[in-house]
Amino acid sequence: xxxxxxxRPQFPKNFIWGVATSSFQIEGAHDADGKGPSVWDSFxxxxxxxxxxxxxxxACEHYLRWQEDVxxxxxxxxxxxxxxISWPRVQPDGQGDWNEAGFAxxxxxxxxxxxKGIEVHLTLNHWDLPQALQDQGGWAKREVCxxxxxxxxxxxxxxxxxxxxxCTHNEPWVIAILGYEQGIFAPGIKxxxxxxxxxxxxxxxxxxxxxxxxxxxLKTAMGIVLNLSPIYPASDDPKDIAKAKLDDGLILRHYxxxxxxxxxxxxxxxxxxTDAPPVVSGDMATIAQPLDFVGVNYxxxxxSSSGNPWDVASTGNLVTDMGWEVYPQGLTELLCRLHQDYQxxxxxxxxxxxxxxxxxxxxxxxxxxxxxxxRDHIAATHAALQQGVPVGAYFAWSxxxxxxxxxxxxxxxxxxxVDFETQKRTLKYSALWxxxxxxxx
Numbered sequence: 001x002x003x004x005x006x007x008r009p010q011f012p013k014n015f016i017w018g019v020a021t022s023s024f025q026i027e028g029a030h031d032a033d034g035k036g037p038s039v040w041d042s043f044x045x046x047x048x049x050x051x052x053x054x055x056x057x058x059a060c061e062h063y064l065r066w067q068e069d070v071x072x073x074x075x076x077x078x079x080x081x082x083x084x085i086s087w088p089r090v091q092p093d094g095q096g097d098w099n100e101a102g103f104a105x106x107x108x109x110x111x112x113x114x115x116k117g118i119e120v121h122l123t124l125n126h127w128d129l130p131q132a133l134q135d136q137g138g139w140a141k142r143e144v145c146x147x148x149x150x151x152x153x154x155x156x157x158x159x160x161x162x163x164x165x166x167c168t169h170n171e172p173w174v175i176a177i178l179g180y181e182q183g184i185f186a187p188g189i190k191x192x193x194x195x196x197x198x199x200x201x202x203x204x205x206x207x208x209x210x211x212x213x214x215x216x217x218l219k220t221a222m223g224i225v226l227n228l229s230p231i232y233p234a235s236d237d238p239k240d241i242a243k244a245k246l247d248d249g250l251i252l253r254h255y256x257x258x259x260x261x262x263x264x265x266x267x268x269x270x271x272x273x274t275d276a277p278p279v280v281s282g283d284m285a286t287i288a289q290p291l292d293f294v295g296v297n298y299x300x301x302x303x304s305s306s307g308n309p310w311d312v313a314s315t316g317n318l319v320t321d322m323g324w325e326v327y328p329q330g331l332t333e334l335l336c337r338l339h340q341d342y343q344x345x346x347x348x349x350x351x352x353x354x355x356x357x358x359x360x361x362x363x364x365x366x367x368x369x370x371x372x373x374x375r376d377h378i379a380a381t382h383a384a385l386q387q388g389v390p391v392g393a394y395f396a397w398s399x400x401x402x403x404x405x406x407x408x409x410x411x412x413x414x415x416x417x418v419d420f421e422t423q424k425r426t427l428k429y430s431a432l433w434x435x436x437x438x439x440x441x
Contacts, residue, residue, distance in 0.1 A: 006379040008440040016119065016393035017438055018080030019073060019415065020351055022126035022170065024056050025402040027086060029063035033101035036092025038128035039138070039179075040405075043186035052408035059403045061423050063105065070112045072416060072425055073399065077438035080119035082350060082395050083109075084126035084170065087151055094130030095147050103158060110162050119164040121350075121395075123225065124152050124209070126170040127179075127186065127405075134187050139198035140180060142278070145205040152209035156216055165221040167295055167350070168209050172202035173227055173251060184406055193275040200277035203258050207286040224259065225295030225350045228252050230330045230337070231302045239306035246271060247304040260342040262288035293392070294338070295350035298331045298377075300324035318369065321355040321411055328376040335384035335391055346392050352377050353397035355404070355411040358428065365417045365428035374415075374430055378437075396434060400425060 008017075024040050031037070044055035062069055073081050087094060089102035113120050125148070133144055156166060169175070178185035181195035189195075206224050213222060231248045233240040249268040257265050262284045269276050300320075318326040335347055354373045358365050374396055385391050401414035409420055415431035418424070427435070 006375060006382060006437075008437055010382060011385070014392075016080045016121075016348070016395075018078045018082055018119070018121065018393065018395040019076065019399040020082035020395040020397050021062075021399050021402065022084045022123065022128075023086035023089070024059075024126070024128040025398075025404070026060040026062040026069075026400070027089075028057060028059040028061045030055075030057045032063060033089075033105075034092060034099040035086065035102060036088035036094075036099075037131040038086065038088045039131055039134045039186040040128050042131050042134070043188055046188060049184075049188065050406055050408045052410050054403070054408040056403045058420075060400060060418055060420075065423065066105070066109050067112065068425070069399070070109070070116060070118075073113070073118060074116040076415070076431060076435050078118065078434075080121055080164065080393065080395070081113055081399075082121040082123065082167075084123035084128075085155060086128055087125065088128065088130040088132075090155070091151055092130065092132070094133035094144075094151070098154065106159065110159060114162060120162060121165045121167070121393075122155070122159070122163050123167040123170050124148075124155060125168065125175075127175055129187075138180075138187055139175060139201050140189075140191075140194040141197075142201055142204075145201055145208055148205040149208040149212050153212045153216070156213040156218060156220070160213065160216060160218040160220050163220050165223065165293065165348075166213065167223055167225045168206040169202050170225045170295075170350075171227040171297060172199060172206075172224075173255065175202060192272070196272055196275050196277045199254070200279065200283070203255070203287045204283055206259075207289045210289040211286070221292035221346075223291045223293035223295060223346075223348075225297060226252075226255050227297045227299075227351075228334055228338070229298060229301050230333050231304055234303040234305035237306070240304060243306045244304035247302070251302075256294075256338070256342055258284065258287050259291065259294070260288065260344065291344060293346040293348050294342075294344045295348045296334065296338070297351035297397075298334060298349065299352065299354070301327045301330040320369075320373075321357050322407075324354070326354065326373055326376075328373075328380040329383075331377055331380040332383040332387075335381070335389045336387055339384075339389040344390070346390050348393040348395070349377075349381055349391065350393070350395050351397040352394065353413050353415075355413045358401075358412045358417060360417055360419070360426060363426065365426060367428045367430050370415075370428065370430040371433045374434060375437075
């Protein structure tokens with residue numbers, strides 16, 4: 001089937017179609033109504049960390065414009081919305097008292113979505129750890145697991161019956177490796193030992209939170225979201241082949257083995273040496289809680305070489321504004337590999353999208369490259385379904401242009417264009433295509 005021929009009716013009737021965002025990237029209102037600072041608020045204050053020197057103080061003003069945005073989501077014709085709660089908005093210090101004004105915001109948002117018939121897929125941690133907990137060591141310290149579990153349980157207690165799914169963590173690899181080893185994301189630490197401790201505590205807190213939330217008797221689907229991609233050797237050199245296997249271990253198997261098999265890969269542990277995760281007896285069994293779903297965030301494939309793990313061979317394929325190769329068949333390959341190696345109950349494509357240099361001209365954004373990207377990756381998802389992979393959802397990243405972390409506002413991933421001066425939202429061609437695709441019967 002060619003991508004041009006893909007239609008919604010070719011998917012199962014209960015397939016979930018959505019758009020996704022995260023709290024820090026869209027909400028703004030960084031200190032409104034009792035919200036505490038997150039690690040990203042602090043990171044943005046460090047000179048040179050954000051490409052355009054910006055921050056998330058205003059972002060898309062979603063905290064104020066949430067009703068308009070719910071109407072926008074409903075107008076696209078999606079049946080699901082994936083978003084995250086800002087932990088410091090509902091618990092400013094990550095421990096202690098709850099902030100009722102923060103919970104009231106999410107209560108209103110969830111009610112409005114449900115009133116429109118839109119499923120609510122909630123992420124508990126999309127990177128914005130309360131700064132007060134980072135001051136105590138953050139994810140590198142085991143104590144954070146108890147704090148996260150209490151937070152997760154409170155959210156589930158309040159909202160669980162209205163939620164269609166709960167994700168504990170979004171992309172623990174990014175939080176730990178970019179944040180604690182490479183230092184290019186919050187909290188900006190450069191320590192492999194702290195990074196691997198952070199990985200372990202993210203996974204451990206995930207397992208602890210699932211146990212606690214399920215103890216409430218909820219029927220809500222619960223899982224975790226990982227950033228995954230196929231990794232190819234940059235050449236036929238045996239060193240590159242070995243490096244690709246190790247990188248696959250560090251980026252995919254370290255997480256999937258722990259979650260699905262209850263152990264870390266032996267080759268990865270041997271490579272880490274004294275920086276290996278601080279595992280305590282019983283930890284791996286806690287991590288390996290049964291999962292209702294595994295969320296997959298896919299953007300591109302990667303290449304490994306013995307010189308640089310992120311070398312990208314010249315393939316001739318289109319490259320996005322992030323410098324990422326457009327490679328939709330990698331999504332099919334990844335979904336099939338996960339199904340074959342781990343047999344998860346359900347896989348959800350929880351993020352998929354691309355940044356391009358969009359221009360708003362006479363009220364129109366002709367983002368044909370993004371339209372093609374989304375269409376081709378939907379077709380790639382369908383190809384995995386045809387091969388027997390239990391894929392249940394596709395969420396486009398992102399609903400709208402937003403604060404793109406260390407890139408600031410310079411990179412636009414949205415289906416909807418945002419004028420950050422006026423906050424005017426404009427549907428791009430990609431959004432109009434998605435809307436038409438979703439209307440097909």
